[in-house]
Amino acid sequence: MVTLSNTAKSHLDEALSRSGLRSTRQREQIYAVLLKRRDHPTADEVYARAKEVMPTISLATVYNCLETLVECSLVKRLNYEREPSRFCPNDGEHAHFLDEVNGRVYDILLPEDFQESVTKILPDGFEVKKVKVTFTGYAPKGLDTNSL
Amino acid sequence: MVTLSNTAKSHLDEALSRSGLRSTRQREQIYAVLLKRRDHPTADEVYARAKEVMPTISLATVYNCLETLVECSLVKRLNYEREPSRFCPNDGEHAHFLDEVNGRVYDILLPEDFQESVTKILPDGFEVKKVKVTFTGYAPKGLDTNSL
DNA sequence: TTGATTTTTGGAATCATTCCAATTTACTTC
DNA sequence: GAAGTAAATTGGAATGATTCCAAAAATCAA
Numbered sequence: 001m002v003t004l005s006n007t008a009k010s011h012l013d014e015a016l017s018r019s020g021l022r023s024t025r026q027r028e029q030i031y032a033v034l035l036k037r038r039d040h041p042t043a044d045e046v047y048a049r050a051k052e053v054m055p056t057i058s059l060a061t062v063y064n065c066l067e068t069l070v071e072c073s074l075v076k077r078l079n080y081e082r083e084p085s086r087f088c089p090n091d092g093e094h095a096h097f098l099d100e101v102n103g104r105v106y107d108i109l110l111p112e113d114f115q116e117s118v119t120k121i122l123p124d125g126f127e128v129k130k131v132k133v134t135f136t137g138y139a140p141k142g143l144d145t146n147s148l
Numbered sequence: 149m150v151t152l153s154n155t156a157k158s159h160l161d162e163a164l165s166r167s168g169l170r171s172t173r174q175r176e177q178i179y180a181v182l183l184k185r186r187d188h189p190t191a192d193e194v195y196a197r198a199k200e201v202m203p204t205i206s207l208a209t210v211y212n213c214l215e216t217l218v219e220c221s222l223v224k225r226l227n228y229e230r231e232p233s234r235f236c237p238n239d240g241e242h243a244h245f246l247d248e249v250n251g252r253v254y255d256i257l258l259p260e261d262f263q264e265s266v267t268k269i270l271p272d273g274f275e276v277k278k279v280k281v282t283f284t285g286y287a288p289k290g291l292d293t294n295s296l
Numbered sequence: 297t298t299g300a301t302t303t304t305t306g307g308a309a310t311c312a313t314t315c316c317a318a319t320t321t322a323c324t325t326c
Numbered sequence: 327g328a329a330g331t332a333a334a335t336t337g338g339a340a341t342g343a344t345t346c347c348a349a350a351a352a353t354c355a356a
């Protein structure tokens with residue numbers, strides 16, 4: 001029913017219980033879908049993929065689960081302009097690169113010192129909690145969805 | 149009717165004609181509204197401010213004009229998550245800082261070499277056209293909406 | 297097993313934004 | 327300056343991703 005490695009499952013369970021939330025079949029399924037093809041799908045795409053394996057799941061549940069996973073910091077929500085949100089199961093700091101031609105998003109590994117060095121740009125008194133970096137342009141051809 | 153300095157007006161006219169577009173009262177008004185209070189308003193807020201001075205302007209026109217100004221690179225559209233777009237009349241490269249407490253957005257000046265240095269992060273073969281940097285956190289108190 | 301709390305579910309509601317067709321306006325050319 | 331044409335504005339309807347809701351189902355603790 002769900003395809004989720006043991007390590008992924010315990011990663012999920014820990015994150016959920018850390019937030020006082022329950023592990024459910026649907027949450028596992030959604031997380032599994034995201035891990036299986038790391039191509040930053042939209043909620044609709046996640047819904048379609050989840051239904052193949054769990055035909056009775058509802059779209060509302062997909063939204064709920066995605067939101068939950070984002071809350072637990074297991075998943076990131078990406079927004080490009082006003083397009084539908086996309087979801088990325090890569091916790092860990094990284095940037096994103098949007099290919100203008102094929103519309104794909106690639107994860108970009110950030111150097112260790114990135115956050116602190118970019119933070120130096122800010123005038124005194126600004127206290128940073130998060131930095132988001134997004135590139136747009138052309139990705140090299142023949143690349144999988146993930147360059148990390 | 150419209151408050152737009154001569155330099156701002158010619159800036160607008162040039163940008164419009166460069167794109168083969170006409171200068172209209174409404175476009176001038178919208179641009180004037182953005183320049184007057186540089187607080188990154190939403191389309192609705194722009195609409196409200198424009199109506200004070202041009203009561204017959206329509207919301208559709210506000211959307212059209214904003215879109216046009218963005219197309220001419222006079223204005224930037226900002227998106228935070230799925231919130232309504234905000235608009236920034238600061239052409240020129242800069243980052244944005246969103247204050248989590250008061251919801252305000254501050255423009256952040258970027259160093260000259262920023263784009264090229266951040267581009268080095270990318271693996272070979274990625275061709276960058278645009279970099280977007282967004283900070284979230286707490287801005288220093290007692291700051292106007294613009295730190296530039 | 298029972299009860300209490302979460303979660304899921306389908307459908308309705310929301311709301312920023314876009315679309316549309318009709319009217320008005322801006323820029324030519326005579 | 328008048329006429330013609332292409333572009334812009336307008337109000338209202340349509341769209342579409344997402345959220346809300348209240349009822350049913352599932353999970354957890356005792």
